[in-house]
Amino acid sequence: MNTERIKLQIVRKTFCLTLLFVFLLSCTHTAENNGSMIGSISETRSEYLKTIVGQLSGKFELKNNTFIKSRWSVTERETSRKYLKELITTLGIEVKENEYISPNLNPAIDLLLSPFKGTNVYGILPATTQSNQYIVLGAHYDAGRENAPGAIDNATGIALIYSVVRELSSIETRNKNVVLVFFDQEEEELIGSNAFIKFMKAQEWNVHSVHCFDMVGWDGDGDDAMEIYSASESLLNTYKKAAIRLKKPLKEIRIDPVGYDNNGTDFDAFVPEGFNVIGAGECYYHRDSTPYKDSPDDTYETVNFSYLESCTNFIETVIKEMVRS
Numbered sequence: 451m452n453t454e455r456i457k458l459q460i461v462r463k464t465f466c467l468t469l470l471f472v473f474l475l476s477c478t479h480t481a482e483n484n485g486s487m488i489g490s491i492s493e494t495r496s497e498y499l500k501t502i503v504g505q506l507s508g509k510f511e512l513k514n515n516t517f518i519k520s521r522w523s524v525t526e527r528e529t530s531r532k533y534l535k536e537l538i539t540t541l542g543i544e545v546k547e548n549e550y551i552s553p554n555l556n557p558a559i560d561l562l563l564s565p566f567k568g569t570n571v572y573g574i575l576p577a578t579t580q581s582n583q584y585i586v587l588g589a590h591y592d593a594g595r596e597n598a599p600g601a602i603d604n605a606t607g608i609a610l611i612y613s614v615v616r617e618l619s620s621i622e623t624r625n626k627n628v629v630l631v632f633f634d635q636e637e638e639e640l641i642g643s644n645a646f647i648k649f650m651k652a653q654e655w656n657v658h659s660v661h662c663f664d665m666v667g668w669d670g671d672g673d674d675a676m677e678i679y680s681a682s683e684s685l686l687n688t689y690k691k692a693a694i695r696l697k698k699p700l701k702e703i704r705i706d707p708v709g710y711d712n713n714g715t716d717f718d719a720f721v722p723e724g725f726n727v728i729g730a731g732e733c734y735y736h737r738d739s740t741p742y743k744d745s746p747d748d749t750y751e752t753v754n755f756s757y758l759e760s761c762t763n764f765i766e767t768v769i770k771e772m773v774r775s
């Protein structure tokens with residue numbers, strides 16, 4: 451081997467090593483930018499409820515130096531999804547996405563506007579025993595308007611579900627599977643939850659019950675009451691029994707499923723499809739609900755966190771019993 455060839459080989463090797471070094475450097479750099487958004491999560495419920503609501507509503511900066519200011523536009527909803535996927539991962543649950551495309555009602559509009567495209571984010575906490583039954587816990591993650599931080603509507607519902615599932619994962623015997631799902635596009639005529647209903651039907655899940663949470667952060671009259679609405683006698687009774695034991699005040703609305711046709715909250719999508727479904731949250735229909743819904747004032751500062759925690763404790767008790775039975 452002559453010296454010229456050796457020199458050439460050294461030059462080539464140095465070149466390759468430099469390329470590899472630059473590549474590795476760029477990888478760490480990307481990892482820094484796209485890395486953890488959440489950071490470490492406190493063990494204490496009262497603390498992490500605040501962290502999650504604050505991070506989802508632009509109060510707290512994320513660990514990758516960005517803010518979620520409003521979960522409204524396509525790009526903001528995408529950032530929110532990344533956050534939610536990481537949140538589900540911290541529970542040790544595999545994250546899945548349910549992407550959908552629904553055409554606009556008028557196909558001619560599709561030529562001008564793109565059809566509704568969105569993504570629900572979900573995960574399954576499996577039963578520890580043989581079970582084909584599924585309990586579904588759902589909350590929408592989109593905000594109602596551009597510039598609406600959506601702290602109460604509906605970062606509170608997301609934080610509640612996260613917290614409940616976190617406790618469920620430590621139960622030794624779970625006799626039912628639990629699905630947690632964060633719906634896209636609730637604010638656009640329930641497109642996200644309707645798409646998830648289609649998906650669940652295609653999966654042929656044996657759905658035991660669906661529990662929807664929307665807005666759990668306002669208690670103007672200080673009575674600590676949670677509102678529940680359902681057409682299912684058995685679900686209403688289960689909630690009421692737990693409420694008596696825990697001394698949690700409830701306000702109940704019995705829904706007539708016949709001819710039910712509302713588009714206000716995800717719960718409404720499940721009723722006409724015949725699901726055993728219940729909705730819960732602050733007393734929206736009893737007029738003790740945030741006055742800042744769909745506005746730039748739906749902020750972290752307006753959330754009553756002791757109320758959110760009390761409702762989370764209550765829902766945890768209800769769902770735990772259901773999962774065990």
Ligand SMILES: [Zn+2]
Pocket residue numbers: 590603604636664665715
């Ligand atoms: Zn809502």
